[in-house]
Amino acid sequence: MPRLFLPAPHGDRSGGGRPRSSGTGLRRAGLAFSPAVEDYAKTLYRLEQLTDEPVATGAIATRLDVSTPSASNMLRHLSELGLVTVVSGRGARLTPAGRRVARAVIRRHRIIEGFLRDALKLPWDCVHEEADLLEHAVSSRVAEAMWDVLGRPDRDPHGDPITALDVDVDPDKDVLEPLDAWDPEVVGVLVRVSDAQPEALRYMAEHGIAPGLPVRVIAREPFGAGQRVRIGDTDQTIGPELARLIFVQRTG
Amino acid sequence: MPRLFLPAPHGDRSGGGRPRSSGTGLRRAGLAFSPAVEDYAKTLYRLEQLTDEPVATGAIATRLDVSTPSASNMLRHLSELGLVTVVSGRGARLTPAGRRVARAVIRRHRIIEGFLRDALKLPWDCVHEEADLLEHAVSSRVAEAMWDVLGRPDRDPHGDPITALDVDVDPDKDVLEPLDAWDPEVVGVLVRVSDAQPEALRYMAEHGIAPGLPVRVIAREPFGAGQRVRIGDTDQTIGPELARLIFVQRTG
DNA sequence: ACAAACGGTTAGGGTACGCTAATACATGGC
DNA sequence: GCCATGTATTAGCGTACCCTAACCGTTTGT
Numbered sequence: 312m313p314r315l316f317l318p319a320p321h322g323d324r325s326g327g328g329r330p331r332s333s334g335t336g337l338r339r340a341g342l343a344f345s346p347a348v349e350d351y352a353k354t355l356y357r358l359e360q361l362t363d364e365p366v367a368t369g370a371i372a373t374r375l376d377v378s379t380p381s382a383s384n385m386l387r388h389l390s391e392l393g394l395v396t397v398v399s400g401r402g403a404r405l406t407p408a409g410r411r412v413a414r415a416v417i418r419r420h421r422i423i424e425g426f427l428r429d430a431l432k433l434p435w436d437c438v439h440e441e442a443d444l445l446e447h448a449v450s451s452r453v454a455e456a457m458w459d460v461l462g463r464p465d466r467d468p469h470g471d472p473i474t475a476l477d478v479d480v481d482p483d484k485d486v487l488e489p490l491d492a493w494d495p496e497v498v499g500v501l502v503r504v505s506d507a508q509p510e511a512l513r514y515m516a517e518h519g520i521a522p523g524l525p526v527r528v529i530a531r532e533p534f535g536a537g538q539r540v541r542i543g544d545t546d547q548t549i550g551p552e553l554a555r556l557i558f559v560q561r562t563g
Numbered sequence: 564m565p566r567l568f569l570p571a572p573h574g575d576r577s578g579g580g581r582p583r584s585s586g587t588g589l590r591r592a593g594l595a596f597s598p599a600v601e602d603y604a605k606t607l608y609r610l611e612q613l614t615d616e617p618v619a620t621g622a623i624a625t626r627l628d629v630s631t632p633s634a635s636n637m638l639r640h641l642s643e644l645g646l647v648t649v650v651s652g653r654g655a656r657l658t659p660a661g662r663r664v665a666r667a668v669i670r671r672h673r674i675i676e677g678f679l680r681d682a683l684k685l686p687w688d689c690v691h692e693e694a695d696l697l698e699h700a701v702s703s704r705v706a707e708a709m710w711d712v713l714g715r716p717d718r719d720p721h722g723d724p725i726t727a728l729d730v731d732v733d734p735d736k737d738v739l740e741p742l743d744a745w746d747p748e749v750v751g752v753l754v755r756v757s758d759a760q761p762e763a764l765r766y767m768a769e770h771g772i773a774p775g776l777p778v779r780v781i782a783r784e785p786f787g788a789g790q791r792v793r794i795g796d797t798d799q800t801i802g803p804e805l806a807r808l809i810f811v812q813r814t815g
Numbered sequence: 816a817c818a819a820a821c822g823g824t825t826a827g828g829g830t831a832c833g834c835t836a837a838t839a840c841a842t843g844g845c
Numbered sequence: 846g847c848c849a850t851g852t853a854t855t856a857g858c859g860t861a862c863c864c865t866a867a868c869c870g871t872t873t874g875t
Contacts, residue, residue, distance in 0.1 A: 347832065368853060381833055383854055388831085400840060400853060430682070431708040441705055448700035453693055456683040599862065620823060633863055635824055640861085652823060652870070 344392070346447035349416045350375060351385050352394055355405050356413030360481060365402035414476050419454045420446040421467035424506075426457040428468045435516040436509045438468065469512075470503025470522035470558070483558070490526065490540070491554035498527045498562060501542060505556040514553070519543055526559050596644070598699035601668045602627060603637050604646055607657050608665030612733060617654035666728050671706045672698040673719035676758075678709040680720045687768045688761050690720065721764075722755025722774035722810070735810070742778065742792070743806035750779045750814055753794060757808040766805070771795055778811050 344352075354374045358366040372382035386403045389395045394409030405413060423442040427433045433441065449457075458464075458473070465473055472482045487502055501524045504515055515521070520542055529539040529546065537550040549557070596604075606626045610618040624634035638655045641647045646661035657665060675694040679685045685693065701709075710716075710725070717725055724734045739754055753776045756767055767773070772794055781791040781798065789802040801809070 345831075369851095377832090378834060379853070380835080380855080385832080387854095402853095427705065427708075431705065431712060433705070433708055437704070441702060444700050444702070445697075445705075448696050450693060450696070452689070453679065453683065453685070453697075456679075456685055460683060597861075621821095629862090630864060631823065632825080632865080637862080639824095654823095 344412060347385065348389060348392065348394070349412065349447055351382075351389055352405065352409050352413040353416045353420075355395065355403065356410060356417065359405060365398045365404045367402045371403070410479065411476065414474070414479075415451070416446055418473060418476060419449055419451070421471050421473045422454045422458045422461070423449060424467045424469070425461050425464060425473070429461055430457070435468070436513045439506050439509065439512070466503070466522065468522070469506045470501075471506070486560050487558040488561070489555050490528075490538070490549065490557040490559050491551055493528045493538070493559065495528050495530050495538075498525070499559045500524070500562055501526050501557060502560050503558045505558070508556065511553060511556050515557075518547060519545060520557065525562075596664060599637065600641060600644065600646070601664065601699055603634075603641055604657065604661050604665040605668045605672075607647065607655065608662060608669065611657060617650045617656045619654045623655070662731065663728065666726070666731075667703070668698055670725060670728060671701055671703070673723050673725045674706045674710045674713070675701060676719045676721070677713050677716060677725070681713055682709070687720070688765045691758050691761065691764070718755070718774065720774070721758045722753075723758070738812050739810040740813070741807045742780075742790070742801065742809040742811050743803055745780045745790070745811065747780050747782050747790075750777070751811045752776070752814055753778050753809060754812050755810045757810070760808065763805060763808050767809075770799060771797060772809065777814075 368382050369379050372379045390397045395403045397403045420442050423445050424438050427438045524543040527541045531538050540549050620634050621631050624631045642649045647655045649655045672694050675697050676690050679690045776795040779793045783790050792801050
């Protein structure tokens with residue numbers, strides 16, 4: 312049984328005597344949940360923010376790059392851990408406990424990203440992958456120490472918010488819009504860039520597109536060729552696909 | 564199959580189609596070896612430094628806190644990975660490849676320890692356990708970045724050497740002795756303290772016993788009560804069990 | 816010389832994950 | 846209302862680790 316002090320997973324009609332771990336547990340003693348469980352919670356949390364419906368099993372599977380049956384099984388597992396409620400045949404929803412787990416993982420992830428970039432000077436585009444690995448190994452104590460060293464910032468390098476664990480609201484709700492949606496002459500601040508596509512991240516790094524800079528839309532190019540935009544103090548043309556990954560807040 | 568580009572483990576009479584991972588491998592894609600394998604290599608490396616014989620299966624099992632059969636199985640596994648050669652019925656020995664793996668893990672471990680203590684200001688005694696967790700998740704790139712930030716030290720906080728990957732010699736060989744072995748009036752420098760016992764670490768931290776300080780043995784107490792020693796600029800009595808965990812280098 | 820003792824290996828199970836193939840269910844078209 | 850379609854679940858496996866119990870092979874004591 313991997314997690315001490317928690318109801319045993321699955322059937323647990325086991326025969327094992329020693330209450331130590333099975334499989335992966337030689338390391339990670341005492342950490343509450345397995346990396347896989349944390350990943351599912353995190354993914355579920357993110358997908359829940361997009362709809363009010365329960366999250367479809369297939370969507371989770373796609374996001375995590377596993378087969379649908381695997382996701383289905385894991386969701387049952389998570390529900391036995393009390394982290395999700397499964398709406399059979401339709402999808403799953405995080406419980407409050409599940410949301411806590413997800414927020415903790417996401418918080419650690421963002422702190423680690425910030426730390427890798429600002430303290431260790433790692434290049435932009437490798438930071439996300441490294442953080443995906445580390446988020447399951449870094450204890451809260453270490454993560455909070457990193458956060459202190461960074462000066463307790465409220466956003467990570469991509470502009471994603473680093474919120475307290477008991478905060479459920481997304482501070483970007485009702486505030487941020489994709490740059491894509493803006494018409495000419497609108498002005499504001501670049502708040503965050505999506506970290507979903509490493510390639511896009513690299514491009515943005517090379518072209519000086521980073522959170523914190525002022526943004527002004529100059530014109531919309533014809534035939535869907537994107538927007539002419541001033542970011543910081545350079546003008547450039549942003550294609551619509553990239554513009555959907557850039558989130559801005561109106562100031563004008 | 565967890566490790567890309569390596570001969571498949573065990574029989575591999577599998578039926579699986581997708582060449583992705585099984586079990587634990589959703590994260591850690593691309594990392595060469597599983598945490599368990601790294602732990603075995605590390606332990607083997609340490610035990611090999613104590614004897615010239617092949618390392619006994621039972622010794623490894625004890626050190627890793629697993630059953631002897633588990634260790635036996637894993638050693639077979641490691642031998643199929645080309646990391647050890649098993650001397651059947653007697654024990655195992657690391658191959659050059661195994662030694663490389665072990666040194667890489669140990670190097671990461673020590674860099675992480677130093678980093679947690681010096682950069683993150685974590686207390687002495689929790690540093691070792693955190694590092695045990697992190698050493699399998701931190702990539703070489705991140706570890707080397709940490710090392711740079713620390714100023715490329717050649718020892719970790721306990722005084723254990725941080726050596727290059729291709730260096731096989733222990734720089735402490737023929738140089739360090741346990742404090743226990745010293746007679747009165749011998750003087751030198753405290754180079755390292757064993758990190759094997761967290762309790763001892765805590766005691767030493769509280770009593771100002773740390774690597775780098777000058778040491779002079781003042782007298783040996785009667786009836787095995789230990790030694791009267793000056794460490795830094797305080798005198799104290801060190802019991803023989805503690806004295807065996809403190810390693811010193813003669814300067815006089 | 817032989818039996819006890821000890822250490823290692825083999826046998827047989829477990830759990831956590833993952834996968835494919837086959838089945839169940841929900842939904843939408845007609 | 847009924848079937849085609851798609852999505853979700855169940856069935857059955859595979860692998861990495863771990864464990865206990867039973868089985869060897871050496872070494873050792875007398």
